[in-house]
Amino acid sequence: MYDELNEMEISRGDLEGLNAEDLVDLKVELEDLIMDCDEILDVDNEEDE
Amino acid sequence: MELNDKLNQKYNQDKKSYEKISKLNEHVKKANNQMKQLTRTKEDAERNKQRAIEDKDKVAEKNADAAIKIAEQEIEKLKVNVSKMKEILKKSKEKVDSYIAELSKDPEFSSYINSIIEKRYNRKLKKYNKEKEQVDLIINLVKNHPALENNLKGMVRATERVKELDDELKKLDPVKDKKRIDEINNVEFPTAMSKKSSNKKMFMDFCIKNNVGIDKDFLDKLIEEQGFSHTKDGDIRVAKTLKNISKGYDKRIATYEKAIEKIPGAKVYQENMQKNAPTQPSEEREFNDVNTEDIHPAKKFKWWEIRKRYKDWKEKRNVKKIEKENSEKIQKSSENSEKFRNAYKYDIVKDYVDEKEEKIFKEALKDTKHADRDEER
Numbered sequence: 001m002y003d004e005l006n007e008m009e010i011s012r013g014d015l016e017g018l019n020a021e022d023l024v025d026l027k028v029e030l031e032d033l034i035m036d037c038d039e040i041l042d043v044d045n046e047e048d049e
Numbered sequence: 050m051e052l053n054d055k056l057n058q059k060y061n062q063d064k065k066s067y068e069k070i071s072k073l074n075e076h077v078k079k080a081n082n083q084m085k086q087l088t089r090t091k092e093d094a095e096r097n098k099q100r101a102i103e104d105k106d107k108v109a110e111k112n113a114d115a116a117i118k119i120a121e122q123e124i125e126k127l128k129v130n131v132s133k134m135k136e137i138l139k140k141s142k143e144k145v146d147s148y149i150a151e152l153s154k155d156p157e158f159s160s161y162i163n164s165i166i167e168k169r170y171n172r173k174l175k176k177y178n179k180e181k182e183q184v185d186l187i188i189n190l191v192k193n194h195p196a197l198e199n200n201l202k203g204m205v206r207a208t209e210r211v212k213e214l215d216d217e218l219k220k221l222d223p224v225k226d227k228k229r230i231d232e233i234n235n236v237e238f239p240t241a242m243s244k245k246s247s248n249k250k251m252f253m254d255f256c257i258k259n260n261v262g263i264d265k266d267f268l269d270k271l272i273e274e275q276g277f278s279h280t281k282d283g284d285i286r287v288a289k290t291l292k293n294i295s296k297g298y299d300k301r302i303a304t305y306e307k308a309i310e311k312i313p314g315a316k317v318y319q320e321n322m323q324k325n326a327p328t329q330p331s332e333e334r335e336f337n338d339v340n341t342e343d344i345h346p347a348k349k350f351k352w353w354e355i356r357k358r359y360k361d362w363k364e365k366r367n368v369k370k371i372e373k374e375n376s377e378k379i380q381k382s383s384e385n386s387e388k389f390r391n392a393y394k395y396d397i398v399k400d401y402v403d404e405k406e407e408k409i410f411k412e413a414l415k416d417t418k419h420a421d422r423d424e425e426r
Contacts, residue, residue: 005134008073010141014066015148020158022066023149024165028173029070030142035304036077037135039297040084041128 073138080131085276087127089209091120092279099281160314167315174305174321181298183267188291190261197255202285203248204268205277210241 010030015023098113100106153159191198214233221230249268256263277290309315 005073005076005137008069008076008141009137010066010069010144012144012148014069015145018066020152020162020165023145023152024162024169026066026070027142027145027149027166028169029074030138030145031304031308032173033073033077034135034138034142035301036081037131037138040077040081040131041135 069141073134073141076134077131080127080134083127084124084131087120087124088276088278091117091124092281094120096279096281096283163312163315167309167312170305170309170312170315171318171321174302174309174317177298177301177305178321180267181295181302183262183264184271184291184295184298186261186263187268187271188288188295190256190263191287191291194255197252198287200248200252201272201287204245204252204272205285205287207241207245207248208272211238211245214238214241 010026015026018026094113094116098110098117101109101113149162153162187201191201214237218230218233223230249265252268253263253265255261271294275290275294278286280286306317309317
């Protein structure tokens with residue numbers, strides 16, 4: 001499943017031609033997904049009662 | 050190049066990044082669900098181990114130990130994959146950032162893109178503030194009303210049961226296990242669904258009666274998507290899970306606030322600052338403060354959804370354009386016929402008038418001749 005992820009990396013070519021709004025949307029979306037990953041990785045560090 | 054070709058080229062260009070980002074999104078969501086399932090499996094195994102120790106059942110304890118080990122290994126494996134995913138996301142983000150930086154050498158563009166980033170970050174802040182507010186309201190409710198905590202637990206248990214039944218159904222043979230399949234479909238599944246909806250109804254009825262601005266859809270999302278952790282006795286840790294969810298929102302909100310600070314000339318919008326004000330309002334005050342927009346938040350579209358809508362709109366526009374062109378052709382042809390008919394009519398009238406004029410002229414000439422003759426006599 002994760003092998004295909006390498007193909008998902010956004011290249012410079014994918015960006016050329018995008019307008020400013022789309023570029024920012026892409027940036028924000030990527031940042032949000034990185035935060036999602038952090039939350040998944042942080043699962044053991046959640047505070048205990 | 051025609052405008053249409055330009056638009057198509059632009060659409061295909063956007064499509065590439067759109068496809069990539071939606072696949073990445075899919076993978077992250079899938080990993081998130083897997084992590085919740087594995088955590089749950091580990092918790093179950095730990096609970097089984099505890100029971101085995103209490104029962105002094107060495108075999109069961111050994112089995113539980115093995116199950117815990119497998120779950121832990123799977124969790125580690127998943128973490129490695131999530132780390133790889135994170136690396137890919139970071140590399141992609143670096144490419145986007147570097148491209149933006151390159152374009153930002155133009156001061157006009159730089160100022161424009163900064164204003165867009167400021168807007169988008171504030172939009173995210175607004176979203177997370179609202180969601181955090183909802184979680185905090187639920188924390189308050191379950192803290193002060195044990196019956197509501199039970200309702201929430203009922204919803205979580207029923208949702209977990211539905212998922213368990215779904216998983217079991219996938220493994221069953223349609224012919225050999227027909228009896229069990231029927232039992233699940235006709236009895237167990239409807240029972241779980243009914244428990245979920247009755248608990249949800251009681252929870253929401255209380256909220257409506259007491260004017261607590263809990264959004265029904267958000268409650269569903271919270272129950273469905275957030276994995277609630279369990280104690281070793283199998284009880285659902287409502288307070289702990291909700292607290293962790295709220296903390297997750299705090300982290301995100303803080304990240305966006307910091308990010309906004311780094312943008313030259315940008316600021317956190319007033320509406321987002323108010324939500325973060327460090328006040329400790331009473332339960333009633335908090336409930337009354339939730340406005341209707343919070344209860345029914347407007348649907349936000351992802352940018353690729355906007356692209357899809359744009360494509361649909363473009364297709365509709367093309368169909369309309371063709372229809373309009375056809376209708377114009379018909380109208381034009383009809384106008385030409387009308388002109389021709391009018392011209393034809395004009396010729397007939399002209400001939401008629403000419404004929405009449407000639408006749409009048411001849412009669413007048415005749416009358417003049419008669420008059421001359423009378424005078425000569």
